Amino acid sequence: METILFSKTDKIKIVTFAAVAFGLPWLLLPQIRVEGILAYDIPASYMMILPTFGIILGRIICERKIHGWFHWIYTIAFIESTAVMVLCAAKVITGKAADDMLTVSSMALSIVLLLGRMIDEQELYPFKDLKKAIGIYIMFVAIAQISNLPQLIHAGALRTADEIVSNLLFAPIDIFVVQSIYFFGEEYAWRGCLQGRLQNIFGKRMGVILLGIIWELWHMPLWFQISEPGQGKLIVLLVLMRMPYVIALAVFFGWAYMKTNNIWLCVLLHGVNNAAGALFDSDLVTVADTVESVSVFDGIMTAVAVIVMLLFLFTKEYRKGERV
Secondary structure: OOOOOOOOHHHHHHHHHHHHHHHHHHHHHHOOOOOOOOOHHHHHHHHHHHHHHHHHHHHHHHHOOOHHHHHHHHHHHHHHHHHHHHHHOOOOOOOOHHHHHHHHHHHHHHHHHHHHHHOOOOOOOOOHHHHHHHHHHHHHHHHHHHHHHHHHHHHHHHHHHHHHHHHHHHHHHHHHHHOOOHHHHHHHHHHHHHHHHHHHHHHHHHHHHHHHHHHHHHHHHHHHOOOOOOOHHHHHOOOOOOHHHHHHHHHHHHHHHHHHHHHHHHHHHHHHHHHHHHHHHHHOHHHHHHHHHHOOOHHHHHHHHHHHHHHHHHHHHHEEEOOO
């Protein structure tokens, strides 16, 4: 009997996910023109909820109803964020006002999301396999310092200590309470749903590598957002520079998820990774600035971090059978 890889329902869900997660950013982001770091922050915040909402919308279309509060919370987040983006594009509100509105709503929705998952205590419980999760978190904070070593050396010992303490103690509070609606919006889709599907089709290792490639390509509308006309080659260069690191992140995050089955751990790792880069590079708000700021030492240290994370491809979690 011939095996059907994708059912009709699967195809509807895939098309819906692709249209929302990949199509909407190309449609809406070019209309948003604000100055400074907000040119990145506002579109990035919007994009981060789209992968999970794309999955949820596919389920709503196929099942013709909204299932439970989790579906509702991302439906509300999508409607509210899209409205803010449209108002900003139409210049009804300023970029600063849009950022303030998204910040307030993200905190409210993040608290509801976190508390709901704590009360639920089922598949997406935040404290699942807590001891392993804490160990993996500390391990990743250490790995993150490798790629940041050039900036850490330049910043000095005091700031280095401050960053490490901040990552270990304070970052989880900010990520879970203020920003989890965003990071969960990515991680539930990439790790919680797409990773398993790709690994079932292509095997554990190749599946997670393909996920890393897809993940970086998904970011491309952001790079166009902070570029100037005629910088297409710089955007391609930036993607090629970032691709090995993002694939390595996919490998490590994928390993962490298979090790603990805790999607909130991936939310935390993702948030720490973004915070570590933003701590030193908050003034780099264009593609040209970002590409030109990379030194040989930066490249070497990033390559070391990439190699360390790629080594997790050889752990037992990736060796247990070819399929998930």
